[in-house]
Amino acid sequence: MSIDNRIKFRHLQCFLEVARLGSLARAANRLAVSPPAVSKTLKELEDVLGTQLFARSKGGAELTAAGRDFQRYAGPCVQALREGVERLHDAEARTSSVRLGVLSTAEGGFLPEVVRRLHERHAALILSVVTGPSSYLLSQLRLGELDLVVGRMADSPDIQGLTFEHLYNEPLTLVVRAAHPLLDEPFDPSALARYPLVLPIAGTTIRKRIDSLFIEQGLHLPQRRLETLSLSLGRRYVDDSDALWVAPIDAVRMALASGELVELAPQLREAGGSVGICSNTTLPLSLSAERCQAVFREVGAEYRDGVYP
Incomplete structure (x- = not known):
């Protein structure tokens, strides 16, 4: 059974606060919304689930049996999501590095635009760029000394056993x-x-x-x-x-x-040869290298459409 896409994070957050505090008013104060807004949100969730989650009274709100069952799963779900967001933020704050091999065909406007976008989006990223002939760069990629190689190299015999992804044609x-x-x-x-x-x-x-x-x-x-x-x-x-x-x-x-x-x-x-990114699929890419790869694809798509920095 799939999860109903009408269930939103605000529904789970509201439900858990009411369950924890036992009061719609106190939960509203905690969430910085009005009590009617809390009541409306809970009603939406109960309608989606097709069951009553709280027994409401003047003294507050008490979980029903169905509400207790739902709490067992909603709590860990929200906590896991919070931890995931925090981990991403922590990773973003830590300095990370990507080792790139770059052939001269990609050095003109393409690579600087990729670097500009990466540094604009990520506050702590070091890009180490090594230039040289394709034979040398691909050998370093094979050894794991480089994360990615970008340039015009599809015809190189040294590319055997590596993965090449076309980005755009460069005359x-x-x-x-x-x-x-x-x-x-x-x-x-x-x-x-x-x-x-x-x-x-x-x-x-x-x-x-x-x-x-x-x-x-x-x-x-x-x-x-x-x-x-x-x-x-x-x-x-x-x-x-x-x-x-x-x-x-x-x-x-x-x-x-x-x-x-x-x-x-x-x-x-x-006529133009294929400029692309080459990777070594036997070695897993770091999160930073995957982000770099994504921006290569993004700028490469613009180049294919005739959009240049």
Whole structure:
């Protein structure tokens, strides 16, 4: 038999106070409501249960046999709920930590927005972020040194045995600083060889996709290259030179909108790879890690809908 959803916490709280004090008036004073409100609440509960819980008299209110039976269960129920709320509040007050592995594809606007929301909602949360190639981060996740890994890694062979959850698709694009010499002439793929190129380090999942993209377009990687997973280094170098940068769209979205960076060849924009969260299901997640995972999903859903911070 299911519990009638008309029974509310206020019904149980009122019932228990009247049972404890033996008086509707004293219970009303304790609950900071009027005696008629207490009487109405008890009547609602008795109607739902289909039985009389109190024998009322001028001297007060005495539990009936049915009321005594109901008290045996209502009391522990309310106490368990109070203890559960207190435990959550205590957990919220205690400092907790989550260890995240983050690939460069998620460092642009996505991760800062996740962190902002987590710190806005939880008063005592430490997020420890480790960056690096997917092979390293996934190995740390497998060992239990990280709670979650986020980024573009679905094609990595190191993901075998771990659980990947898709969040959104993240394209790569070729960008240059505003006023770059190549912007003054029609795009000629052969001209790319004249300038340095910034791209992820060899052997990473995202670099393999870039190599394939260049082959598909009949392009050759220039001999002058800066290979790095650092978005800040890539951005600074491109700002201060004529270098080209193959970057995740999310990392350059604001700079493109402001005109500080320009897409050199929109037709070369990659279709987009899956950015997601990876977890090790053989190791249970802490409550804080589960909360972090939930916010990843929340922001990921917004990204899928085209909503960006």
